[in-house]
Amino acid sequence: MCCFWSIGIVLKEYSKSTARLEGKVVIVTGANTGIGKETARDLAQRGARVIIACRDIAKAEAAASEIRAETGNQQVIVRKLDLADTKSIREFAEKFLAEEKELHILINNAGVMLCPYSKTADGFEMHLGVNHLGHFLLTFLLLERLKQCAPARIVNVSSLAHHGGRIRFHDLHGEKSYNRGLAYCHSKLANVLFTRELARRLQGTKVTANVLHPGSVYSELVRHSFVMTWLWKIFSFFLKTPCEGAQTSIYCAVAEELDSVTGQYFSDCQPAYVSPRGRDDETAKKLWSVSCELLGIQWD
Ligand SMILES: NC(=O)C1=CN([C@@H]2O[C@H](COP(=O)(O)OP(=O)(O)OC[C@H]3O[C@@H](n4cnc5c(N)ncnc54)[C@H](OP(=O)(O)O)[C@@H]3O)[C@@H](O)[C@H]2O)C=CC1
């Protein structure tokens, strides 16, 4: 359940669940700032053991100490994860699986937007590589542990921007044409399609997979665009705070009424409209097999 309230002209919703998470292990990617940090803070407040999976250890340690001090939960742990490098993703997963016996909630939150054309360590276009392929590989590597600890949840942070995306199988890495806004949209559509296919494959396992739009949130996401950085500053009053932006992620992670809900897209803590391309099962299946090929994995 969510509650409604409003500030100015922006309608906002808060996850109302009082669920406690003592004994539960959670991973939040990109939790050193923005929506991820607020998600980690809330889950730590609920008593979970929270793994802050970030590429910059210094920034992550600063966020973790702040959360530990504020919540009194000392089980907020930093681990290195660079989603732009499959070697780092594999090292993270290997270390995690060796150190932790359990995993109950995986929040694939980290993301980049409006990057100038660039590639990941493995030669993937940056938006597709970090936002989709990195999380696809991470989920693959951790899935057995989630299944063993079921009921468990996978929460993928996508965006309303998925409406503008398409999966350009003929030019996935933007080598023929590249627009950084569209590249973001494509990667966020990939998040929606991945969740859809993942949920279908996980039927009967008690591991759910849902995807969400957090709202338009005043965060560092716009850092690669000078114009957007200024627009975000000027219009910040109309944007959600990171704490408000984290509410739908928290809702998907803990709400009791979602125990058996899977494959759904949420916004403002409620089901929301998915674009026709985000409901295309054939594209979802093809994206799945192409992602496996690119990553050199077999995921049946
Ligand atoms: N803000 C908004 O309005 C909206 C956000 N979203 C989505 O919400 C999610 C969170 O974004 P938000 O909090 O706003 O953005 P921020 O830029 O504030 O946070 C993004 C996080 O992702 C991390 N990250 C980026 N690249 C990598 C990488 N290669 N490996 C590991 N971590 C990485 C960042 O780390 P570092 O600090 O080191 O760069 C940071 O922790 C994203 O998936 C975004 O697409 C969706 C719709 C709207």
Ligand SMILES: CC1=C(/C=C/C(C)=C/C=C/C(C)=C/C=O)C(C)(C)CCC1
């Ligand atoms: C129309 C408009 C704005 C709103 C932009 C929005 C709402 C952007 C949403 C971006 C998303 C969803 C990004 C992440 O996925 C501004 C810049 C506030 C002010 C200028 C006019």
